Amino acid sequence: MRIAFYGSSLLSSYWNGAATYYRGLLRDLAGRGHRITFYEPDAFDRQQHRDIDPPDWAEVRVYPATPEAMRAVVAEAASADVVVKASGIGVFDDALLEGVVAASRPEAIRIFWDVDAPATLAEMRADPGHALHRAMPMLDLVLTYGGGPPVVAAYEGFGARACVPVYNALDPETHHPVPPDPRFSADLAFLGNRLPDREARVETFFLVAAARLPERSFLIGGNGWESRGLPTNVRHLGHVYTRDHNAFNATPLAVLNIARESMAAVGFSPATRVFEATGAAACLITDAWEGIELFLKPGEEVLVARDGRDVAEHIAALTPERARAIGEAARARILSEHTYARRGLQVDAILRDEAARKAAGTPRRSVA
Structure with missing residues (x-):
């Protein structure tokens, strides 16, 4: 047609x-x-x-x-x-x-x-x-x-x-595992533009977690954050081109997904970032929203957080071995059911x- x-x-x-x-x-x-x-x-x-x-x-x-x-x-x-x-x-x-x-x-x-x-x-x-x-x-x-x-x-x-x-x-030809890139080294990375119905949730889930773990490193990519005050352990990248998304997702210990307020309220709305990250075998931490289990199994294929304290606790307890296991399990699930x-x-x-x-x-x- x-x-x-x-x-x-x-x-x-x-x-x-x-x-x-x-x-x-x-x-x-x-x-x-x-x-x-x-x-x-x-x-x-x-x-x-x-x-x-x-x-x-x-x-x-x-x-x-x-x-x-x-x-x-x-x-x-x-x-x-x-x-x-x-x-x-x-x-x-x-x-x-x-x-x-x-x-x-x-x-x-x-x-x-x-x-x-x-x-x-x-x-x-x-x-x-x-x-x-x-x-x-x-x-x-x-x-x-x-x-x-x-x-x-x-x-x-x-x-x-x-x-x-x-x-x-997921399109596995465009989003897939790659070797780590030092530009994106961090304990937790988040990628998303600064939008009115997202900013408060970024504060709650990402910046609060960074403040609770001052000895750990955090990375934020996306437009608009350059004018936002950030904790000293948070590094801002600006716009991250699609060609760098695999490295951005594959390098940190974990990657954070934060739904916009309206999407989180409705549920059943996994962002493209969820599939990009899991396609690269990243260990994904996501904010809680209804329907997540239709796509990934909490605790085994994704870590779910209710707030920044939960995010900080996940990062504090996460070992490279467990992060790798979660990322690989998530990628297998997405490749099987969500391409x-x-x-x-x-x-x-x-x-x-x-x-x-x-x-x-x-x-x-x-x-x-």
């Missing part, structure tokens, strides 16, 4: 946490015979911080962040069999959604792909005039990269014909089922 995908960026992970997700899924779908065109705006300095070249498995169309350019790429939705508008593009989101829905052919599959469902649903609850309310009757599917039963129920309550979680996963090949198979089946349903004019059945 010809897929027109309107998203934040495929070429850059700069202020764009969905990049790994898009790359893993779309690359697999291309391998299954789908022809993908990815439309991304030249915005937020992402094109100046590209971390991959345009791939051979998708055509990438970078367009100027102007209304005229946006309307031009919207018109191209008319030639696609599947039209996807992703959340969180950051420029012209409402106009893109309404535009691609209107431009697509009646027989095309229209999808809203939500990469931050808690935020989108909160906006919809607060704003009866939200563009997604207006577009919902014309959408065939809502796909989300997390959220589980609470998000499915919420979207169905807003009138979605079907809502299906397609979780983050983008599995997610791609899921999405391919959803698209083929939906195409057959539309062609036959038959009522919808569950695609979960």
Whole structure:
């Protein structure tokens, strides 16, 4: 099928946490015979911080962040069999959604792909005039990269014909074990941009742990932390390019995952970092959230913490041997059950089922 995908960026992970997700899924779908065109705006300095070249498995169309350019790429939705508008593009989101829905052919599959469902649903609850309310009757599917039963129920309550979680996963060709790199040496490392609904949790889980263990070394990567006061045993790296993620994850004694507040509240929302880290056989410590056991077994494949004190206790008790055992067990679990090949198979089946349903004019059945 010809897929027109309107998203934040495929070429850059700069202020764009969905990049790994898009790359893993779309690359697999291309391998299954789908022809993908990815439309991304030249915005937020992402094109100046590209971390991959345009791939051979998708055509990438970078367009100027102007209304005229946006309307031009919207018109191209008319030639696609599947039209996807992703959340969180950051420029012209409402106009893109309404535009691609209107431009697509009646027989095309229209999808809203939500990469931050808690935020989108909160906006919809607060704003009866939200563009997604207006577009919902014309959408065939809502796909989300997390959220589980609470998000499915919420979207169905807003009138979605079907809502299906397609979780983050691992691409073992891009995220895998590598030798340690002295640049990333630490007892605990955390990678994430400084965002309003993440900062308090970084304080709780990471900075409190650092303060409790002044003799241990801590490493934080991501944008925005350079203006934040940090304990003396915390080293800040700034933006860490995707090409360095394997070394960042494979080098420290342990790696910390901290969900944003909205994701943690909903649960069932493992971040891409979870799979990147476990793919590199890192010993992962994560904040507690509902549904973690669907992906990793606490105590054996991941260490779970309720606060910074728990994180500090995990680090204080963790030996290199146990860290290695946890990391290897996690990698085996993820390789067995949570790769983008599995997610791609899921999405391919959803698209083929939906195409057959539309062609036959038959009522919808569950695609979960």
